[in-house]
Amino acid sequence: MSARSLLIALALLAAGCATNGDPRDPLESLNRGVQAFNDVVDENALQPAARLYRNVTPSGFRDGVRNFFNNLDDLYIGANNLLQGKVEQAMGDLMRVAVNTTLGFFGVIDWASDMGLEKHNEDFGQTLARWGVGDGVYLVLPLLGPSTLRDAAALPVDWEGDPVLVHTPVDERNALTVTRVVARRADLLGASRTLEEAALDRYVFLRESWLQRRRSQVYDGRPPRERPPAD
Amino acid sequence: MKRMLAAALALVAGAALAEPLAPDALVRDVMLDIQRFIVTDKDLQEGDRAKTIRLIEDKALPHFNHVGMTALAVGVHWRKATPEQKKRLADAFRTLLVRTYASSLSAFGNQKFEFRPLRMKPGDTDVTVEVRVLQSGAQPVPVEYDMEKTARGWQVYDVRVGGISLVVNYRTEFATIVRDKGVDGLIAALEEKNRSMDAPRADAGK
Numbered sequence: 001m002s003a004r005s006l007l008i009a010l011a012l013l014a015a016g017c018a019t020n021g022d023p024r025d026p027l028e029s030l031n032r033g034v035q036a037f038n039d040v041v042d043e044n045a046l047q048p049a050a051r052l053y054r055n056v057t058p059s060g061f062r063d064g065v066r067n068f069f070n071n072l073d074d075l076y077i078g079a080n081n082l083l084q085g086k087v088e089q090a091m092g093d094l095m096r097v098a099v100n101t102t103l104g105f106f107g108v109i110d111w112a113s114d115m116g117l118e119k120h121n122e123d124f125g126q127t128l129a130r131w132g133v134g135d136g137v138y139l140v141l142p143l144l145g146p147s148t149l150r151d152a153a154a155l156p157v158d159w160e161g162d163p164v165l166v167h168t169p170v171d172e173r174n175a176l177t178v179t180r181v182v183a184r185r186a187d188l189l190g191a192s193r194t195l196e197e198a199a200l201d202r203y204v205f206l207r208e209s210w211l212q213r214r215r216s217q218v219y220d221g222r223p224p225r226e227r228p229p230a231d
Numbered sequence: 232m233k234r235m236l237a238a239a240l241a242l243v244a245g246a247a248l249a250e251p252l253a254p255d256a257l258v259r260d261v262m263l264d265i266q267r268f269i270v271t272d273k274d275l276q277e278g279d280r281a282k283t284i285r286l287i288e289d290k291a292l293p294h295f296n297h298v299g300m301t302a303l304a305v306g307v308h309w310r311k312a313t314p315e316q317k318k319r320l321a322d323a324f325r326t327l328l329v330r331t332y333a334s335s336l337s338a339f340g341n342q343k344f345e346f347r348p349l350r351m352k353p354g355d356t357d358v359t360v361e362v363r364v365l366q367s368g369a370q371p372v373p374v375e376y377d378m379e380k381t382a383r384g385w386q387v388y389d390v391r392v393g394g395i396s397l398v399v400n401y402r403t404e405f406a407t408i409v410r411d412k413g414v415d416g417l418i419a420a421l422e423e424k425n426r427s428m429d430a431p432r433a434d435a436g437k
Binding site: 022066070118119120121190193194197198199200201204205207208209212213215216217221223 | 327330334338369370371373393394395396400403404421428
């Protein structure tokens with residue numbers, strides 16, 4: 001088969017896929033399977049743990065835990081802002097770490113936000129996007145949830161930059177990781193209930209929300225208007 | 232008496248002639264008004280569903296163009312729908328949005344809003360009003376209201392929370408259902424969804 005006929009065959013295949021579902025999600029049936037698995041884990045382990053955590057801790061305590069873990073992220077967020085050429089934001093992130101780690105007792109109190117130093121959201125996937133790397137196909141990762149090919153490829157870099165995941169000794173790292181996962185899931189209990197109520201098809205709804213949210217994050221909340229779909 | 236009546240009439244006429252409330256002022260008034268109701272009402276804080284739904288219907292809905300929103304969400308299939316189908320679609324979508332909104336409204340009480348300056352040229356009939364919800368320890372969440380000027384004042388036709396557009400979200404979902412089951416299938420799915428949300432749930436009150 002010549003290169004040209006191969007190309008034509010691929011184009012036809014791609015077109016065939018596109019008419020069957022969302023062109024951004026050619027692996028939909030696989031993704032749906034992974035999401036079903038994730039849902040089972042979520043319902044039977046994560047959600048019960050998150051509810052327990054929410055029910056036995058006062059909200060001030062949970063604020064402290066949330067702030068503590070968020071503070072650990074800020075240095076790496078700053079590094080990504082720097083890689084994207086956003087020097088001013090990177091300086092803000094550095095200031096946040098300095099203020100919150102000292103005055104805020106190792107990050108437990110977020111004084112920086114009260115001082116007007118806003119928290120940012122960055123990771124290496126967003127940095128790659130700013131460098132011009134496209135989304136790639138939509139992926140649902142086991143245990144980690146919605147992602148794209150680009151963001152999944154960027155994850156190992158995020159893991160290296162995560163103070164919790166590179167922490168030693170290992171038993172402390174594991175305890176910190178579990179606490180963080182449970183605490184973050186607890187923060188999302190309300191959102192996941194809204195998802196249940198709003199969605200006709202949870203999979204499609206979550207995919208669409210996640211892709212839109214991601215696009216907004218890449219453009220720091222100011223994505224260019226998309227052209228309305230041609231009809 | 233006659234003079235008073237004339238004065239009252241003049242006032243009414245004046246109000247009707249005046250420009251409608253500016254879109255950013257309208258959003259601020261409505262949001263703060265709703266927040267005031269929640270802060271002062273224990274039933275609303277505890278998630279009294281019927282009362283919450285009534286509050287949304289009274290305060291927020293008059294400013295939403297729900298037929299326009301439904302048309303945008305249904306997309307290309309809207310034009311092919313009969314008037315009867317359109318009405319049922321718009322009613323069912325409206326109900327779904329109110330119910331969904333109602334379940335997250337109690338959190339509204341203790342949030343701080345930052346109303347962003349509106350960028351609008353004189354004569355604009357389509358603007359985006361931006362409000363940021365501030366929360367300590369987390370990134371502020373932007374909420375954007377796309378609004379258009381109508382005979383009934385400025386009306387919302389899409390809302391984006393954290394960059395997620397309500398209309399775009401439902402458009403993808405609706406398109407899949409219409410493709411598989413047609414417009415009547417979409418109506419049935421929406422009405423079924425609304426019925427299931429009315430049914431008592433095992434974890435009610437949580």
